[in-house]
Amino acid sequence: MKVVLLIFTMILPFTVAFLTGNSASLFSKSHVTSAPFMRSNSVGRYGQSFYHTALLAELTSSSPSPLVYNGPILEDPSQIVSGISLGELGLDLAVAPSTVAPGQLGLYAILSEDTDSATIPELTLMCGYSREGSFAAKDEGDKTVGFALAGPNTAVFYDRQLMPIIEALQLAAEKKGADKSCGLAGHVLMTEDANDSDSVSIYLTTEPEFKRYFVPALLNAGSQVEAPDVTVQNFGQFSNDLAWSYVNPPQNKEEYDASSETGNVVQLVWRLEFDEETNCLVPSWPVSVFARDVTFQNRDVFMELGTRYGWNYWQATVNLDKL
Numbered sequence: 001m002k003v004v005l006l007i008f009t010m011i012l013p014f015t016v017a018f019l020t021g022n023s024a025s026l027f028s029k030s031h032v033t034s035a036p037f038m039r040s041n042s043v044g045r046y047g048q049s050f051y052h053t054a055l056l057a058e059l060t061s062s063s064p065s066p067l068v069y070n071g072p073i074l075e076d077p078s079q080i081v082s083g084i085s086l087g088e089l090g091l092d093l094a095v096a097p098s099t100v101a102p103g104q105l106g107l108y109a110i111l112s113e114d115t116d117s118a119t120i121p122e123l124t125l126m127c128g129y130s131r132e133g134s135f136a137a138k139d140e141g142d143k144t145v146g147f148a149l150a151g152p153n154t155a156v157f158y159d160r161q162l163m164p165i166i167e168a169l170q171l172a173a174e175k176k177g178a179d180k181s182c183g184l185a186g187h188v189l190m191t192e193d194a195n196d197s198d199s200v201s202i203y204l205t206t207e208p209e210f211k212r213y214f215v216p217a218l219l220n221a222g223s224q225v226e227a228p229d230v231t232v233q234n235f236g237q238f239s240n241d242l243a244w245s246y247v248n249p250p251q252n253k254e255e256y257d258a259s260s261e262t263g264n265v266v267q268l269v270w271r272l273e274f275d276e277e278t279n280c281l282v283p284s285w286p287v288s289v290f291a292r293d294v295t296f297q298n299r300d301v302f303m304e305l306g307t308r309y310g311w312n313y314w315q316a317t318v319n320l321d322k323l
Helices: 013-018 165-175 253-263 312-321
Strands: 003-006 082-086 091-097 106-112 115-122 124-126 133-137 155-158 161-164 186-193 201-203 215-216 266-273 282-288 294-296 303-305
Touching: 082 124, 091 124, 106 115, 155 282, 161 165, 165 266, 165 282, 215 282, 215 312
Parallel strands: 003 115, 155 266
Antiparallel strands: 082 091, 091 106, 106 303, 115 294, 124 282, 133 215, 155 161, 186 201, 266 282
16 A cells, blocks of 8 residues: 655654754665765866855745656666665655766655655755855855855744744843843844844844855765765755756746746755854754655656755856856
8 A cells, every 4th residue: 555645744753853863764775776976076066166045945924836846867776875765754865976967966856665645845854964064264165055044034943943043043042142132143133123023134244254154074075975974964965956057058047047946846944053152043054955845756766856056156157167
């Protein structure tokens, strides 16, 4: 008997275990083998890096109807480097050579065994982007993620819960902050009414010494990625932007946005913690969530999952290539 999964909770039971330690398990499928994969470029695709800020999720009150996902298919599953099974989601994830980024690895999903369909809501936690990494004052490598929050409704994980950043700040101020106050590292908060969260604006600071850029450890540790190195806590960094192609690139932002809406179903959310020394919320590491309601029906093939990098990101890389 096959199972159809409809997941109604935004934060699943494995969330706490995932954010604090190991979760999920290695999957076992007869058509999959695991072998090391040699990366052709472990520094950056374009010789210089640009960090992602356009892909951070926001908590909103509405969401479009679930998208039935139809992504690029992995032709040769024997090239899979590593895989995990997310039983609560009804999905298996795998890392294998990307269909859209030559010389790069990609992130793939397939339904778990004995599952016919899985519908997963927006902002459901999928995996970590990279549990291990370091913060730098400048971006390094094309997988660098900048800690830049767009506004008070930007989603974050704080105290093992998903919430808007404004609620995280209020919670931290009430429970841990000196004088019932709390700041946000690397940002300036301005408000016209202290009792109205809608009036809060968030701006980036201009401190050159602030280490805003998170650099994943795995992609900068060497050219060879082996199965033991890849876990549920760092799968997210292998997700590429499926809305872009150097062979046939989008002609404008509108075309890119339309392609990204259906092709990129993964976004990033920052995990924050309270720092007593600065009396601020500070970033610890980013995690990957689903960007919209999505239904998976691919039982027999692995489909690549995409993360939106943003039109400005790609325009910057195109301009660099022309220099």
